[in-house]
Amino acid sequence: MTTVDSTKPRGPGRTRMLVGAGFGNFIEWYDFAAYGFVAVFIGKAFFPNASEAAQLLSSFAVFGVSFFVRPLGGVFFGPLCDRVGRKRVLVLVLSIMAVTTFCIGILPSYARIGILAPILLVLLRCIQGFSAGGEFGTNTTFIAEHASPKRRGLSASLVPASATLGVLVGGVVVFALESFLGSTAMQDWGWRIPFLIAGPLGLIGLYIRLALEDTPAFKALEASSEVESKPLVAVLAYKRGLSITAAVTVLYGVSYYFLMTYMATFLSKVVGFSSTTALLAVLLGGAVALVVLPIAGALSDRYGRKAVLVTSAVAHILLAVPIFMLLGTGSLAAAILGTALMAVIMAPFVAVSVALMAELFPDSVRATGVSLGFNLPIAIFGGMAPFIATFLINRTGINFMPSIYLVAVSVVALIGVLFLRPADLHGVTAPPKAPSETKPEPSAPVGS
Secondary structure (H helix, E strand, O other): OOOOOOOOOOOOOHHHHHHHHHHHHHHHHHHHHHHHHOHHHHHHHHOOOOOHHHHHHHHHHHHHHHHHHHHHHHHHHHHHHHHHOHHHHHHHHHHHHHHHHHHHHOOOOHHHHOOHHHHHHHHHHHHHHHHHHHHHHHHHHHHHHHOOHHHHHHHHOHHHHHHHHHHHHHHHHHHHHHHHHHHHHHHHOHHHHHHHOHHHHHHHHHHHHHOOOOOHHHHHHHHOOOOOOOHHHHHHHOHHHHHHHHHHHHHHHHHHHHHHHHHHHHHHHHHOOOHHHHHHHHHHHHHHHHHHHHHHHHHHHHHOHHHHHHHHHHHHHHHHHHHHHHHOOOOHHHHHHHHHHHHHHHHHHHHHHHHHHHHOOOHHHHHHHHHHHHHHHHHHHHHOHHHHHHHHHHHHOOOOHHHHHHHHHHHHHHHHHHOOOHHHOOOOOOOOOOOOOOOOOOOOOOOO
16 A cells, blocks of 8 residues: 655644534535434425325434435545545535525425425535535545544544534524424524525635645555546445444434434424423533543544444444433423433444444545445435434334334344454555654554
């Protein structure tokens, strides 16, 4: 494998690269998640002739449809990232996301333009999904390749941490709007504000990403003329990596989107809390996740990716049903405790999955491998998680049914992690070192 001289620092510092990429990811996921927090208002604005349950299902179906476009974005942007570089694709996907999110904010409702309104809404969400399909693989690759090998788990946790922060900020914006405007004004026009904010945020993120430098790994590939010309074909040689990535993503998607997008709806529509109270509980859960994410990443650097992932998957299997039963009691304290517990078992799996995915593929096809292995499962299991949860409750009348679905996908992920072996991991070309770093740093152990 091609390596680079890592005995002295080059260009902007490693921390600046990581923070810059993380801030862009924050903006990207603020844009994408804003929809989930105002799904109830969007359902009434764009599907007014349906029943309340059908409005919610329709709104979440549009949310899920955008995820089904993500694999196409992964197929397009992943190989593009491996051919032209990480930075260029990061700039492109953020630009697309910001523009489409802003357009949702100015989109006329069904009352203004009839059936064209939901059609355009679906189109814009699909474009968002296409962009998001390129963000995860590219950003994961960029951060993993700029990270110190001994701290790659900690650094890679920045991907879900920055995404979670974006979701939380979106939630805080909606919480503040609902508290200040009230439900009537929110339904009339207030739901548009979170989307309109995407305009100036996008410009800030674009400025930051334009100042980034590409990774040492990709620069080394360019310098040695080893850039893979057909990454979509070459990545098929890493079938185990693709399979393990897919299995891990199943739980990543369901657990993360249950907490960060569906939980507010569950607490308000199923349990009976006000939308403001439900959103506050979810925000507190997200804050807990922000604390746990880097801790879990650091633990994986010390004890191995596999050990942390297995522990988290088993915790999901054992605790998912009790947590949802706790959430369903109707007690505010129970709701806060339940979302916090959900965050504690979710965050380790999500944080460590990112580092593992990057290490399952070599430099030349890393973005392609992560994009392909991640985006199809996240579309099927993550994007449709709110819809499936709502459907299961409506069909069975059992409020904790979503937890059964969560247990099932946890078993799938656990099996995938248990098949992980040291030979499945590939080295990442070393980033430039600080002067104090004088010895090569091995990757974290797989774990037992």
